[in-house]
Amino acid sequence: MKPLESQAPLIVYLDIKSPYAFIAVKPTQALEAELGMRFDWRGLTLDIPSYLGSAKKSAGKVVASNRSPAQWLSVKYAYKDARRYAERQGYILKGTEKIWDSSLVNMGITWVAEHAPERLKHYFDAVYPPFWRRELDIENVNVVIDCLGTAGVKTEGFAAYAYGHGRQQHDTLQAQLHDAGIYGVPTYVFDDKILFGREHLPFVRWSLTGKQGPPPDMAYSL
Amino acid sequence: MTSIDIYIDFKSPAAYLALAPTRALLKSTGTRATWHPFNTRLSTIPEQRADENKGEKHRRVRALARRDVHLLYAEVQNLPMVFQDEPFEAELALAVLQSLDKGVDAFIDAAFKAYWQDLQDLNDPVVVAALLQDLKLNIPLPDTQSVNQILDEAALAAQDNGVIEAPGYVVAGQVFIGREHLPWIEELLAADVSA
Numbered sequence: 001m002k003p004l005e006s007q008a009p010l011i012v013y014l015d016i017k018s019p020y021a022f023i024a025v026k027p028t029q030a031l032e033a034e035l036g037m038r039f040d041w042r043g044l045t046l047d048i049p050s051y052l053g054s055a056k057k058s059a060g061k062v063v064a065s066n067r068s069p070a071q072w073l074s075v076k077y078a079y080k081d082a083r084r085y086a087e088r089q090g091y092i093l094k095g096t097e098k099i100w101d102s103s104l105v106n107m108g109i110t111w112v113a114e115h116a117p118e119r120l121k122h123y124f125d126a127v128y129p130p131f132w133r134r135e136l137d138i139e140n141v142n143v144v145i146d147c148l149g150t151a152g153v154k155t156e157g158f159a160a161y162a163y164g165h166g167r168q169q170h171d172t173l174q175a176q177l178h179d180a181g182i183y184g185v186p187t188y189v190f191d192d193k194i195l196f197g198r199e200h201l202p203f204v205r206w207s208l209t210g211k212q213g214p215p216p217d218m219a220y221s222l
Numbered sequence: 223m224t225s226i227d228i229y230i231d232f233k234s235p236a237a238y239l240a241l242a243p244t245r246a247l248l249k250s251t252g253t254r255a256t257w258h259p260f261n262t263r264l265s266t267i268p269e270q271r272a273d274e275n276k277g278e279k280h281r282r283v284r285a286l287a288r289r290d291v292h293l294l295y296a297e298v299q300n301l302p303m304v305f306q307d308e309p310f311e312a313e314l315a316l317a318v319l320q321s322l323d324k325g326v327d328a329f330i331d332a333a334f335k336a337y338w339q340d341l342q343d344l345n346d347p348v349v350v351a352a353l354l355q356d357l358k359l360n361i362p363l364p365d366t367q368s369v370n371q372i373l374d375e376a377a378l379a380a381q382d383n384g385v386i387e388a389p390g391y392v393v394a395g396q397v398f399i400g401r402e403h404l405p406w407i408e409e410l411l412a413a414d415v416s417a
Contacts, residue, residue: 183280217299
């Protein structure tokens with residue numbers, strides 16, 4: 001799998017532990033349905049501590065952190081912002097207690113895309129809302145397998161995949177992303193464009209529908 | 223008439239690109255804006271190094287991508303925009319903005335154009351004085367100490383309002399960073415009008 005190559009008209013990179021990716025799913029799925037296309041959904045496991053510092057909370061209080069004041073302000077605003085849009089979409093979004101290793105659950109995206117792409121919406125429904133309600137241990141392979149089952153996707157072989165070929169494929173792709181110009185989620189890849197953030201969906205839509213009329217500016221959908 | 227507080231920095235590419243759509247929104251909703259200076263951190267693109275770590279690589283790739291996105295939307299808006307290799311600061315012009323009681327809109331337009339189209343140093347007293355003279359705005363330029371004091375006080379006030387970047391919008395008790403929020407801001411302004 002190459003970071004910028006796909007048979008689909010659009011590659012969508014997501015990470016289950018990203019609040020911004022969470023609230024991008026619905027409008028991106030809506031675009032996919034509206035255009036009658038099948039997008040190439042992929043997992044991107046963010047290494048958050050490498051660029052935004054790290055922190056651990058317990059009972060709502062920060063118990064360990066190496067973040068600067070500016071990084072904290074940025075993180076707090078990001079969560080507050082994501083939460084209000086999530087609420088508009090009918091979701092609950094609670095701040096996480098730690099920075100999760102989301103690689104297993106992100107490998108689940110690839111697994112579903114390979115075995116039952118038509119069930120991706122159900123997989124996202126099975127993982128995203130409960131994770132952001134703090135009800136899902138996404139580092140537990142059995143929990144991910146349960147989510148696959150809930151989504152109606154075959155579960156047999158996933159554990160072996162997650163610790164074998166899937167892990168290798170995941171790690172190989174991750175290692176190429178920065179060099180390809182991809183650094184966050186959600187990221188949309190199409191034509192020669194790499195755009196980070198759901199605010200670009202109006203431009204993505206305009207591009208995928210033949211670039212009719214003047215191009216739109218960036219905007220979040222409500 | 224509804225009102226909104228808007229925080230800008232002349233050296234912020236996002237603030238520059240937000241100006242026209244924000245002005246359009248203010249006009250269509252009949253909203254009065256109070257413009258505030260917000261001195262952002264000067265953003266440059268780090269040089270690629272052979273020994274860069276993952277965080278440094280992330281920041282470099284992100285900076286490059288952000289510049290490209292700004293240029294993409296400048297093209298979308300048909301707006302001239304040039305990134306300088308060694309960008310200037312803009313503190314003096316920001317301090318002047320805080321001090322103006324008339325001609326604010328014209329000064330904002332002129333300062334953004336000077337920075338992003340004419341590549342002028344908005345920290346240079348000669349440049350800023352010329353902008354003011356062209357607009358027939360007669361105010362004395364603050365000295366360096368006053369500039370620092372004005373911007374420090376503005377930063378504290380912005381922080382109290384929850385603003386962390388430019389362009390920042392404070393409306394109906396909510397803070398929004400970035401023009402991508404204009405649809406929600408429009409909704410809030412419309413609700414305020416109908417209330």
